[in-house]
Amino acid sequence: MPDKPSLGIGLIGTGFMGKAHVFGYVSAERVFELPFNFILRTVADISTVAAQGAASRFGFARSTPDWRTIVDDPEIDIVSITAPNALHKEMALSAIAAGKHVYCEKPLAPLGRDAREMAEAAERAGVKTQVGFNYLCNPMVALAREMIEAGELGEIRGYRGLHAEDYMSDASAPFTFRHDLAGGGALADLGSHALATAEFLCGPIAAVMGDCVTAIDERPDGHGGMRKVEVDDVGRAFIRFENGASGSIEGNWIATGRKMQHEFEIYGTKGALAFCQERFNELHFYSNDDALGRQGFRRIEAGPDHPPYGLFCVAPGHQLGFNDLKAIEIARFVEAIANTRKEPFNFRAGLRIQTLVETIWESSRQKSWMTV
Amino acid sequence: MPDKPSLGIGLIGTGFMGKAHVFGYVSAERVFELPFNFILRTVADISTVAAQGAASRFGFARSTPDWRTIVDDPEIDIVSITAPNALHKEMALSAIAAGKHVYCEKPLAPLGRDAREMAEAAERAGVKTQVGFNYLCNPMVALAREMIEAGELGEIRGYRGLHAEDYMSDASAPFTFRHDLAGGGALADLGSHALATAEFLCGPIAAVMGDCVTAIDERPDGHGGMRKVEVDDVGRAFIRFENGASGSIEGNWIATGRKMQHEFEIYGTKGALAFCQERFNELHFYSNDDALGRQGFRRIEAGPDHPPYGLFCVAPGHQLGFNDLKAIEIARFVEAIANTRKEPFNFRAGLRIQTLVETIWESSRQKSWMTV
Amino acid sequence: MPDKPSLGIGLIGTGFMGKAHVFGYVSAERVFELPFNFILRTVADISTVAAQGAASRFGFARSTPDWRTIVDDPEIDIVSITAPNALHKEMALSAIAAGKHVYCEKPLAPLGRDAREMAEAAERAGVKTQVGFNYLCNPMVALAREMIEAGELGEIRGYRGLHAEDYMSDASAPFTFRHDLAGGGALADLGSHALATAEFLCGPIAAVMGDCVTAIDERPDGHGGMRKVEVDDVGRAFIRFENGASGSIEGNWIATGRKMQHEFEIYGTKGALAFCQERFNELHFYSNDDALGRQGFRRIEAGPDHPPYGLFCVAPGHQLGFNDLKAIEIARFVEAIANTRKEPFNFRAGLRIQTLVETIWESSRQKSWMTV
Amino acid sequence: MPDKPSLGIGLIGTGFMGKAHVFGYVSAERVFELPFNFILRTVADISTVAAQGAASRFGFARSTPDWRTIVDDPEIDIVSITAPNALHKEMALSAIAAGKHVYCEKPLAPLGRDAREMAEAAERAGVKTQVGFNYLCNPMVALAREMIEAGELGEIRGYRGLHAEDYMSDASAPFTFRHDLAGGGALADLGSHALATAEFLCGPIAAVMGDCVTAIDERPDGHGGMRKVEVDDVGRAFIRFENGASGSIEGNWIATGRKMQHEFEIYGTKGALAFCQERFNELHFYSNDDALGRQGFRRIEAGPDHPPYGLFCVAPGHQLGFNDLKAIEIARFVEAIANTRKEPFNFRAGLRIQTLVETIWESSRQKSWMTV
Structure with missing residues (x-):
């Protein structure tokens, strides 16, 4: 080399x-x-x-x-x-x-x-x-954005995002750094993915109404006592996008049985998309343009038509794994270092997510809508 | 006879x-x-x-x-x-x-x-x-309630309910009685099912925070002009149950591609349930009691173990249809007339749903939580 | 009236x-x-x-x-x-x-x-x-035939049919009339559906090669002894259609866990169809004509576009049940009695299925291909 | 290092x-x-x-x-x-x-x-x-074998294996090395996976009855003419395992719409398994031991309970990709070189698959069952 x-x-x-x-x-x-x-x-x-x-x-x-x-x-x-x-x-x-x-x-x-x-x-x-x-580096999420930008869904009207797991659902699991304010809670940890995906696909969120809930109030402190949990186990928000569309997101780490329910569903005037990270090599697409009696959500499987999938696998159906997404993320970063593309998700973008999270927290505390 | x-x-x-x-x-x-x-x-x-x-x-x-x-x-x-x-x-x-x-x-x-x-x-x-x-007469929804009441899910912590269809998603479809205040809108028409199912399974809702959105502001009035739509196309709510669990519901009639997305997902301390009316002869059950490495959502297919299915079909897999649910509903009503059971969903229950819907409307207008 | x-x-x-x-x-x-x-x-x-x-x-x-x-x-x-x-x-x-x-x-x-x-x-x-x-009266199966006849799949090349259930999988269940020669076995009882569907969709079967297996050799005779089972628990066949396509079918009544796996998958030069009676209000359609990168099996949900569904339910997503199929069957029969249509599945058609079953039995016994 | x-x-x-x-x-x-x-x-x-x-x-x-x-x-x-x-x-x-x-x-x-x-x-x-x-290196396939060996399915009675893709379904695609006898055809190319998986899970196959079909008789030779295809587009076989179970496999490269339908379904006396490589981070398990009315195929998602998944990803739901399976394969090979384990799939095993394929070919030509 x-x-x-x-x-x-x-x-x-x-x-x-x-x-x-x-x-x-x-x-x-x-x-x-x-x-x-x-x-x-x-x-x-x-x-x-x-x-x-x-x-x-x-x-x-x-x-x-x-x-x-x-x-x-x-x-x-x-x-x-x-x-x-x-x-x-x-x-x-x-x-x-x-x-x-x-x-x-x-x-x-x-x-x-x-x-x-x-x-x-x-x-x-x-x-x-x-x-x-x-997760934003997934070719199928890129495809979703490409389809939206190309107008294949028409004007976006509704959005539903979710990231639910169950890794904090056991109330007997001890208090950790994740349970104090600096740790963040379910909204910061998982809901942040739902927020990032929402803005990646539909553009900036303009306003939010939050609902952050602590379901397990205290956890074993490891010294025989209990310690009060300071963060949310479930963080929900209604959202308004700048483009006028409305929607909702949820971050949830006590969703019993769910391991990676990072989902979205987007409704446009001409079509719709549905996605779940549990099967992240698939994107489901509904098009109003399909013939009457032949309409339905279409299970698009990731393949060489969805770059950069083809650099990893020669044919559809082989599937990318989590670590492959990491490789794509690094490649994009290095291309930004070489100035051949914009940083895909830089610190400013990270700050944006943190701002959204904190606005939702504050909205939940104040029980009122807030602009971002 | x-x-x-x-x-x-x-x-x-x-x-x-x-x-x-x-x-x-x-x-x-x-x-x-x-x-x-x-x-x-x-x-x-x-x-x-x-x-x-x-x-x-x-x-x-x-x-x-x-x-x-x-x-x-x-x-x-x-x-x-x-x-x-x-x-x-x-x-x-x-x-x-x-x-x-x-x-x-x-x-x-x-x-x-x-x-x-x-x-x-x-x-x-x-x-x-x-x-x-x-929809509440579905044996699989009855099974869900039976499992919850029997404690198979443990204590309920979280709920997510939805009823989304796309039959109002075409903005060129004319104004009808459904689009004025008396008609109700998506929350009243579809979200009411989500609310009824939520209370059927988890008991009374104590408080709500609503978000009702009109996405298609006006529709053809049939006389060459346009008429302002007075109702919501999407009605969302955060909810608190009296038992302390939190959740959300959504009614949506502009959900492109969706025909009968009447869904719920319930998370308890011991297990979880997932259901969708699109495949209403199935209930998906996750149990923490399953052996490690063997856990997963289990697709229970409706069968004679789920009364009154066995009165309709001799074996699992045959499946009930929409009209069969209507027959169950009538049978239950007639049993109430004979005083052999309580009315399953009487006018008082219908009033309850209407009250929930109106409280969510009011909450959305006032942009604040309201008790029911 | x-x-x-x-x-x-x-x-x-x-x-x-x-x-x-x-x-x-x-x-x-x-x-x-x-x-x-x-x-x-x-x-x-x-x-x-x-x-x-x-x-x-x-x-x-x-x-x-x-x-x-x-x-x-x-x-x-x-x-x-x-x-x-x-x-x-x-x-x-x-x-x-x-x-x-x-x-x-x-x-x-x-x-x-x-x-x-x-x-x-x-x-x-x-x-x-x-x-x-x-099962042939299902609007989605009718849709499949209509699509094939209209050429939407192109020329048919391959077929895979199956009807698997588990209701005979318990070896301790007693010998019944179904277990002697007159009873027929899995091929006659369930495989007959697979054969009927195959011919309904792709036309006459010209030749078969059978493989009929008795997995549970004897069953309790109800008098403390055991009785030899005379019929097949699994009946498989390779098939050739008159139109030149090749395929296979299987009837299986010891398919643990399966309640109604009446499935088919059809591959044509321009598209494909997949169906399972477990979710019989759906037909999955793949079209080569979809845009590159947007191809995938499309889940078509039964609705008014698929007659006579609309006579039962006003909108898609409501779903027909098993007994509704029976109503369609009777309506078709009565229309034949009125001479407004051909008998949909008369005794001659029933004989045809019996002939196919017996030819597969004989082929299995002789371990050689047979023409039908 | x-x-x-x-x-x-x-x-x-x-x-x-x-x-x-x-x-x-x-x-x-x-x-x-x-x-x-x-x-x-x-x-x-x-x-x-x-x-x-x-x-x-x-x-x-x-x-x-x-x-x-x-x-x-x-x-x-x-x-x-x-x-x-x-x-x-x-x-x-x-x-x-x-x-x-x-x-x-x-x-x-x-x-x-x-x-x-x-x-x-x-x-x-x-x-x-x-x-x-x-594909045999997939932790979920390893889990399937482990479950079978541990008796979780009871005695195995039936097997259905398949590997179907559509990459040769376009008849206008030119003749390549894959279309002459040395190339092998669909059975050798894809059916070999179905055979390898079948023996990996259920032990040696004792006898086969083959059905190999060339659906696209000739292809463009690249010089303006056509060249006769010498290999099968679909290769099917009935199989008998040494343990007495019966089953079938199919290799198919003209299965329109299918990209990676490497499937199996195994029926035992106590339970069943279903798997598809299209979603290879999942294994579906049905257990007769589940309570009545609570039985169903359980979607087990790959996670750290299924080694060596945990070496790649910290938690379930993240998912392995195709290239990760390759890493596992190499690790197993190197462990064999270090003599800490047996070669997982050595040339003798490769020969075995080739023998199975050729026996099926010969059986198809002779139209009769053959022992392997």
Whole structure:
């Protein structure tokens, strides 16, 4: 790989999302014709053993227990942040200050004001940024947007978005960082996906009316007592888009039985779309243009007609997996670094989601509609 | 059929719902071991020709253009009202005054105060009443309630209800009685089903926050002009049940592509249920008690284990149709007339739905939560 | 109903299928604009009590323990035979000899030679006959045939048919009449539906290669011993249609978990269809003519565009049930009696199915292809 | 990665499957705790340009137009063969002779006698081999086998397998190597998956009755004429397993609309399983042990309870993609090289499939059952 410039990669965090970033880097440079090669330089984890293990398994040249080593390394161009949410801000600001491009897992920061600071710092520094909303990288979601933009659905009138899982439904599961205010709750954690998808497809949300509910009031504190839960288990909102369409979203982490009910249904004057992340290689399309008696939701299966699917698999039906979405996300980010496309979901976009979440929280507290 | 008492039936209205009532009567007495026989005495329609045709085809002894003939007939015991909504009140009050049992199609009346007058009149008169919410007669919906009452889902935490169709999605379709205030709109017409199902399964709703939207502002008035639409095309609500669970419902008649998306999803501490009227012979059940690695939503198909299915079909998989639900509804009503069971959905219940609808309307106008 | 001629109905058998015939008659005359009225004259059951109960509940004027009473009654025009299979022949021949039209449940007779005798007798007598293959009366199956005939699928190349249930899968269930040669086995009982549907859609089958398997060799004889099962639990066949297409069918009554897997999938040069009786108000259609990247199986929901659905329900999504199919079957039969259409599935057609079944049995025994 | 031994990788072929092998190698060593590191040494393609491009993009140290360079390289331990089928034998035998482990795409060879020669050579040489039947690496298929082996389905009685696609359904598509005898046809190309899955789940097939059909007799030869197609477009078989169960399989490449209908349905005495590769992160399970009225096919979604899913994704619902299956396949192969497990699907297994295919062909030609 002699003739391409290289990008040095530093990774902070070696958990599930850290691993997913690594998959993304190593896949992306093989799947796409990227303008750069990646060099996996350093992986950081507060646990030295974890850092060393990750370096060995993932192929990083070095490991460190101190993430600042990465920020200070002039050979590192991109810093991938997959550490706990509370640390995102300090890490990102340091990396930005050092002139790195930053790829930070969601949520960008527990609080909107922190997210704003991060976004503005990045813009001042002129570095490229990315927040990990990789469901938007799904070719079938891209197809949905393309169809909407091409007018295949006509004018959009209604939207229903949802992201429901059950991983917090067991009331005997202990209190964690996710249950205090900085953690965010179901709306911030899952509803944020529903919000991001809604705006990705239908444009800006202008107003919201929130309904955030804590169903499990307290959880075991790990020391024999109980601790009050400060966040929502279910976060709902009515929404108005700037284009005039109305809709609703819901984030729910106590949805018993549901593992990945990231759904949307969009109704336009000429057609409709339905999607569920549980079967994310499919998009269901209804067209008023179909002949009478032959109309119905059509199950479109992902295939080479839906780029960049064809770079991963030769034929429809083979299907992309979660980690492939991560590779697409990284490819898009790197193209933005090469200035061949806009950042697909930068810190400003992450701030936008955080703003929506906080507006819904506030609306729920005040029990009244709020503009965003 | 000599040894059973008879009930004389009078039917007002010969449209689709009138026909459905007839199917219901003739099926019900053959499917169930009812304590009465039915005698189809008189059918009324403002059109003499329609009334005569209906009498001939449906098997009524007489026809009349004047519905009062039915109310005045001492041999008629049950009056089935399937005339336009605006006429329900006068017809029902007359029939009640004449001591008839009354089976009225939904909505009971365009306005809650009328519905209240009707319910109170019936209670004073001691006649039995019924409003046509026949989706509740589905054995799979009964199964859902039975499972909830038996604790198979544990404590209910969350609910999501929906009734979406697309039959008003064409903006060029003309203004009809459904588009003025008395007509009601999508919430009253379809959302009422979502509300009825929600309370049938989870008990009383204590508070609502409404969001009623008119997406198609005006429609052709049939005289070359346009007329302003006064009702909602989409009616949404956040809801709180008295039992503490939270949820949402939506009624939508501009949901392009959807024909019968009467859905619910219920999340309990021990399990979950999912249902859609598009495939109403199925109920999907998730149980936390299933073995690890073997958990999943289970597609229960309607069968003889789900009474009264077995009276219609000998084995699972054969499936009930819409008109069979009507037969069940009538059987239940007649059992109430025989005092062997409570009225399943009487005028008081119809009033309740109307009250919920009007509270949601008012909440939407005031943009604030309201108790019911 | 003064101005239409009447048809007197006699019913033999009061079990599930007897009840279904009654539903069919009473619905059919109300749903359709039939050229006759029905008069339910006599119901026969070897049990006097059952016959009397049925008369009372179903609305027959008289009951009898002797089916010959029906055959001898000059006021009876149609004889519905729902007695055990072994009696079909004698009953049908008697009724034909008396000049009655005969509607006989499937299978027409346990043996093809009996079926032939019955078909020929009916043809000589000039009476109309019908065998109860009511799945063919489904509007969505009619739609499938209409689409094929209109060329919407292009030339048909491949077919896969199936009818699988699990009602014989419990090996401890006792030996019944269904387990001896006259009973027929899974191919005759269920595979016959797959064969009827195959020919209904794709035309005559020219050759078959059978594979009939008895998986449960013996069953409790009800007297403490075991009795050898003489029939197939699974009957498979490769098939060649006269039009050159190839395919396969399977009848299976030990298909654990399956209640009504009456499926077909048809592949043509321009499109494909997929159907399952488990959701029989849907037909799935794939068209090569859809735009690239927008292709997929389209879930067409039954509605008024698919006659005669609209006579039962006003709008799509309401759905027909099993008993509605029976009403359609009876309406078609009566139209044939009125000479306004051909008999949809007469004794000759029933014989055809029996011939196919027996040819597959023989092919399986001889382990070689056979022409039909 | 200093403390693990390395395996040098040579790849022959740079098309879709070559790419998939590369994804597999780079993912596998990051996902799994493998006993080796991989070093991507050389990629070969008859086109020098393609080979160079692949080396650059995939990260191989060198490229070559001559595959023998790989076989001759003492630093290469595994040879991945993804070249056209007709070349598999020569390449594999050369690599085996050079003491390499060989990972060859399916089919192992167009003819069984060649496959046998390859399998025997590998066994004599003591090298490890693998054929690319990666659908078997799906955790949900592994779950199916585990459930069967644990007796959760009871005794297996019936099986239905299928692999249908439509990529050869366009009759105007030109004749290719896949259409002559060495190419194999639909049974060899797709039906082989159905056969492999059948034996993976239910054990050896003892006898077959084949039905191989050429539906498109001739195809454009690319020179203005037509050329006769020598292979089957649809290959069906009845099967008998050694355990006594009966079943059927079908391979079909003219199944209009189907992209990846690799399905199976298995009926046991205690339960059943249904699976379709179109939604390969799901397995549907029916258990007779579920309570009456609560039985139904349960949609089990892939998750960490189904190893090795949890190494790829942290939670259920995220889903594996096709390339992840390839990574699992490579991991299993490397574990076999390390002698920590048996080869999952070696050349002997590839030969077995080829033998099944050829027996079905011969059975179809002779129109008679054959033992395998």
